[in-house]
Amino acid sequence: MTKEEISQLVEEGKMLPLMEEFYTIQGEGYHKGTAAYFIRIGGCDVGCHWCDVKESWDAEKHPPTATERIVSEAVKYSKTIVVTGGEPLTWDMTLLTQMLKAEGAQTHIETSGAYTLTGKWDWICLSPKKLKLPTKEVYEKANELKVIIFNKHDLKFAEEQAAKVNKDCILYLQPEWSVRDKVVPLIVDFVMANPQWKVSLQTHKYLNIP
């Protein structure tokens, strides 16, 4: 295939720049503790300075992979598939989720919500970023809001974001990993004073699993 043909297939969601795929335990948010297969798609230009997967940002570094191949591998391992990145909504998720659902899988996404929401999702984890705010549609459809707390100003941002999500959306504050010792006390006090919020930890990092 020529470069142009591959770009066209990526454009259509028939191929995706796959960074890695792994079977593990969902570490974060509402489904933490649940076995799930992760599909990590390269490409993100949001630019969070504390991002824990910066190697994902440059889509060119990750091989365009047939969506059909991604799906057939994933469903061998689990009925719960988490699509993450990078920013998965950089790409058209329509075909990927259609194929996963045709195989009877539950489709979950981890997203900043910065780009058009494509695909059919059983669970949307929205983790908004100040640098590129989510679209209106994703606030309306998010099942959980997971705000990363790097400093105390982020608690204000979290409240602003919570005002925009739908009424059923579950609210989480998650410490930014590198400053967890400093921000966990802030989060604990905040959640006790504002019990509509819950704490989310990156439990996979404590368990030493992917």
Ligand SMILES: C[S@@+](CC[C@H](N)C(=O)[O-])C[C@H]1O[C@@H](n2cnc3c(N)ncnc32)[C@H](O)[C@@H]1O
């Ligand atoms: C790497 S991102 C990929 C998905 C999407 N781009 C997003 O930001 O939601 C997956 C999740 O990890 C969170 N995350 C990334 N770096 C983190 C860090 N250093 N500490 C805590 N959470 C982090 C993100 O906010 C997001 O909820």
Ligand SMILES: Nc1nc2[nH]cc(C(=O)O)c2c(=O)[nH]1
């Ligand atoms: N175990 C595990 N749980 C996760 N939940 C969200 C993750 C992500 O990077 O999107 C992640 C991850 O990388 N590993």
Ligand code: SF4
């Ligand atoms: S939006 Fe997600 S993948 Fe992109 S830089 Fe931020 S945390 Fe990393």
Ligand SMILES: [Mg+2]
């Ligand atoms: Mg991660």
